[in-house]
Amino acid sequence: MSNKIKNDLILRVARGEKTEDVPVWVMRQAGRYLPEYMAMRAKYDFFTLCQTPELAMRITMQPLERFPQLDAAIIFCDILVIPQCMGFDIKMIKGRGPVFSLPLTDIPSLVQEYSGKEKEVISSKLSYVSEAIKLTVQELNGRCPLIGFVGAPWTLAAYMIEGGGSKTYAKAKKLLIQEPTEFNKLMALLTDYCAEFLIAQAAAGASLLQIFDSWGGALSPKIFREKSFPWLKKLIKTVKTALPDIPIVLFVMKAHASMRMVCEESGADVIGIDWSYDLDDITLPQNIAIQGNLDPFVLFASDAEIRLETTEMKRKMEKLGLPWIANLGHGMMPDMNPEKLSIFLTTMKQKNTRA
Amino acid sequence: MSNKIKNDLILRVARGEKTEDVPVWVMRQAGRYLPEYMAMRAKYDFFTLCQTPELAMRITMQPLERFPQLDAAIIFCDILVIPQCMGFDIKMIKGRGPVFSLPLTDIPSLVQEYSGKEKEVISSKLSYVSEAIKLTVQELNGRCPLIGFVGAPWTLAAYMIEGGGSKTYAKAKKLLIQEPTEFNKLMALLTDYCAEFLIAQAAAGASLLQIFDSWGGALSPKIFREKSFPWLKKLIKTVKTALPDIPIVLFVMKAHASMRMVCEESGADVIGIDWSYDLDDITLPQNIAIQGNLDPFVLFASDAEIRLETTEMKRKMEKLGLPWIANLGHGMMPDMNPEKLSIFLTTMKQKNTRA
Numbered sequence: 001m002s003n004k005i006k007n008d009l010i011l012r013v014a015r016g017e018k019t020e021d022v023p024v025w026v027m028r029q030a031g032r033y034l035p036e037y038m039a040m041r042a043k044y045d046f047f048t049l050c051q052t053p054e055l056a057m058r059i060t061m062q063p064l065e066r067f068p069q070l071d072a073a074i075i076f077c078d079i080l081v082i083p084q085c086m087g088f089d090i091k092m093i094k095g096r097g098p099v100f101s102l103p104l105t106d107i108p109s110l111v112q113e114y115s116g117k118e119k120e121v122i123s124s125k126l127s128y129v130s131e132a133i134k135l136t137v138q139e140l141n142g143r144c145p146l147i148g149f150v151g152a153p154w155t156l157a158a159y160m161i162e163g164g165g166s167k168t169y170a171k172a173k174k175l176l177i178q179e180p181t182e183f184n185k186l187m188a189l190l191t192d193y194c195a196e197f198l199i200a201q202a203a204a205g206a207s208l209l210q211i212f213d214s215w216g217g218a219l220s221p222k223i224f225r226e227k228s229f230p231w232l233k234k235l236i237k238t239v240k241t242a243l244p245d246i247p248i249v250l251f252v253m254k255a256h257a258s259m260r261m262v263c264e265e266s267g268a269d270v271i272g273i274d275w276s277y278d279l280d281d282i283t284l285p286q287n288i289a290i291q292g293n294l295d296p297f298v299l300f301a302s303d304a305e306i307r308l309e310t311t312e313m314k315r316k317m318e319k320l321g322l323p324w325i326a327n328l329g330h331g332m333m334p335d336m337n338p339e340k341l342s343i344f345l346t347t348m349k350q351k352n353t354r355a
Numbered sequence: 356m357s358n359k360i361k362n363d364l365i366l367r368v369a370r371g372e373k374t375e376d377v378p379v380w381v382m383r384q385a386g387r388y389l390p391e392y393m394a395m396r397a398k399y400d401f402f403t404l405c406q407t408p409e410l411a412m413r414i415t416m417q418p419l420e421r422f423p424q425l426d427a428a429i430i431f432c433d434i435l436v437i438p439q440c441m442g443f444d445i446k447m448i449k450g451r452g453p454v455f456s457l458p459l460t461d462i463p464s465l466v467q468e469y470s471g472k473e474k475e476v477i478s479s480k481l482s483y484v485s486e487a488i489k490l491t492v493q494e495l496n497g498r499c500p501l502i503g504f505v506g507a508p509w510t511l512a513a514y515m516i517e518g519g520g521s522k523t524y525a526k527a528k529k530l531l532i533q534e535p536t537e538f539n540k541l542m543a544l545l546t547d548y549c550a551e552f553l554i555a556q557a558a559a560g561a562s563l564l565q566i567f568d569s570w571g572g573a574l575s576p577k578i579f580r581e582k583s584f585p586w587l588k589k590l591i592k593t594v595k596t597a598l599p600d601i602p603i604v605l606f607v608m609k610a611h612a613s614m615r616m617v618c619e620e621s622g623a624d625v626i627g628i629d630w631s632y633d634l635d636d637i638t639l640p641q642n643i644a645i646q647g648n649l650d651p652f653v654l655f656a657s658d659a660e661i662r663l664e665t666t667e668m669k670r671k672m673e674k675l676g677l678p679w680i681a682n683l684g685h686g687m688m689p690d691m692n693p694e695k696l697s698i699f700l701t702t703m704k705q706k707n708t709r710a
Contacts, residue, residue, distance in 0.1 A: 165522060167520060174652065177652055177656050217609075220630050221636075222650070223650070254609065256609075256631065257631060258633075276576070276609075276611065276612060277576070277612055278576040278613075281576075282612075295578070297529065297532055300528075300529050335529075
């Protein structure tokens with residue numbers, strides 16, 4: 001698809017090319033901080049929005065209509081559509097996030113029911129995502145690339161076992177230690193579904209894919225390395241084998257002790273750097289592109305401070321010397337002001353703003 | 356007091372001395388994982404246990420009666436007794452942790468009411484902690500040192516503003532950005548109270564002091580450095596000026612990007628290393644002692660694995676070459692089995708267990 005895309009800046013950076021400008025997009029750029037999203041949300045529940053291609057397309061386009069600086073769209077969806085397509089009932093509860101009616105307890109039955117069926121399950125139950133992607137690519141009309149995404153197998157496993165978010169993911173961490181065989185089977189299953197889902201999104205028109213490992217940092221370095229990272233590598237390798245030309249971004253939150261390994265061995269083209277890293281004090285290999293990492297909380301500060309912090313980030317990123325995609329170091333939050341995001345985006349696209 | 360202590364191993368390590376053996380204690384070694392604690396908890400609520408010196412002493416002694424390997428006791432108390440002594444009503448809710456009846460909203464009034472009164476407030480309202488410490492020192496009868504502790508100003512501020520625990524501490528982080536003057540006043544107030552409380556605990560007989568900055572890693576490196584770390588340094592300096600001979604342990608959870616600064620500039624004698632660090636891949640200055648860092652979740656594994664992981668930790672710590680205190684990388688959890696902790700402690704005290 002990429003030959004039809006006029007602004008392919010982000011794709012060129014993701015392939016490691018030097019570019020004339022720094023591309024920018026923002027995690028959760030579509031969603032609750034936008035009044036135009038809340039107006040739609042008032043009429044439909046969250047998953048209805050995801051599952052209705054015309055609505056998901058409209059929401060995906062909302063930030064692009066507001067912010068001319070954006071160099072990519074990201075399809076409006078949720079990482080939990082994978083557990084959903086395996087039969088889990090999930091509700092979004094205000095102030096609590098996703099809550100499963102029944103957490104995962106019987107891994108063998110789940111594996112027996114869904115193993116080897118990723119092609120048929122994804123193509124039937126998640127066809128709405130492909131439809132939404134096709135509509136959005138049409139609507140974008142070559143303006144910029146569309147990003148597809150999945151949650152990492154560990155992050156999905158943790159949500160499924162806990163039955164929602166958690167401060168410590170103690171239940172999931174305990175299970176992976178005490179039931180390693182079952183845990184591995186679950187990770188294998190999720191890896192197959194994640195790979196198939198990414199491939200389906202690319203087939204529908206997504207030209208960049210991101211894997212969100214939001215809870216990677218909840219694992220000790222040893223457990224991350226032994227129990228989660230092999231599946232991340234397998235996921236990326238499977239997608240790369242099927243689609244060698246589609247760049248992949250891997251975003252692992254707060255896995256500091258594993259960052260070097262993630263950069264060197266994951267196989268991803270771009271590594272997401274979250275806000276907890278100090279760009280002045282980070283050692284990265286030279287063969288990757290990176291994405292990040294403005295502290296989202298900076299968007300609660302004054303306009304002058306947003307400009308200053310964004311300019312500082314540009315200076316530090318340029319000092320690192322790697323191809324980079326500007327982004328926040330985590331997603332937009334519901335109570336953020338779109339005007340503040342605009343300051344970030346405008347500053348990113350200004351020339352000569354170096355400190 | 357330390358001249359009366361027979362086993363002063365942990366104090367010597369904290370002062371940077373080479374010792375014949377590695378001292379060990381465990382964060383939350385007294386508490387809910389012990390059936391003998393739960394038997395007492397069935398009769399009294401959590402804060403009644405803290406506030407009744409005879410009961411707090413008994414609970415402090417429980418792990419020492421069970422585990423002969425322990426080289427220190429830590430007074431049974433809670434970091435939230437500081438907000439409590441400032442009039443906040445806090446309840447411990449099962450499965451949720453501490454919940455404030457009313458979170459902090461009016462910082463100026465709090466500062467006006469409590470500023471400059473730390474000596475009288477701590478000595479009147481927290482006299483029960485000093486009493487419990489005196490009773491415990493008597494009961495220990497020189498067996499080993501007793502550790503006193505406080506929460507770090509930022510961690511306490513975050514609990515007070517949020518009104519309990521949180522996944523993101525968004526309210527507290529937003530306030531520190533949007534109301535920097537008020538936030539600073541709150542931090543100054545808490546720093547005074549924390550210093551006074553540590554000094555009071557040492558005066559009562561605690562011979563080692565630990566500061567828990569459980570939420571240090573929730574701040575970006577820049578905000579940690581500018582808005583929290585100066586108060587940690589002031590707290591340590593104030594206590595050191597009053598009590599130059601009492602070693603201080605500083606434990607900041609998951610503040611990877613700030614670890615070097617914490618080691619080099621905090622003024623603490625010992626730096627706590629949490630489970631998220633890989634000891635094989637950590638750079639530390641040579642002028643400190645460290646404490647840690649077995650992943651507590653290892654205690655859910657088989658006995659053989661606990662032995663293996665503990666032996667691995669010993670090997671890695673010895674390779675680092677710094678004086679060290681063995682501990683978990685975070686606290687004991689309620690559903691842990693005391694027998695598993697015993698495996699860790701026994702392995703730590705065994706000779707010739709190198710891999």
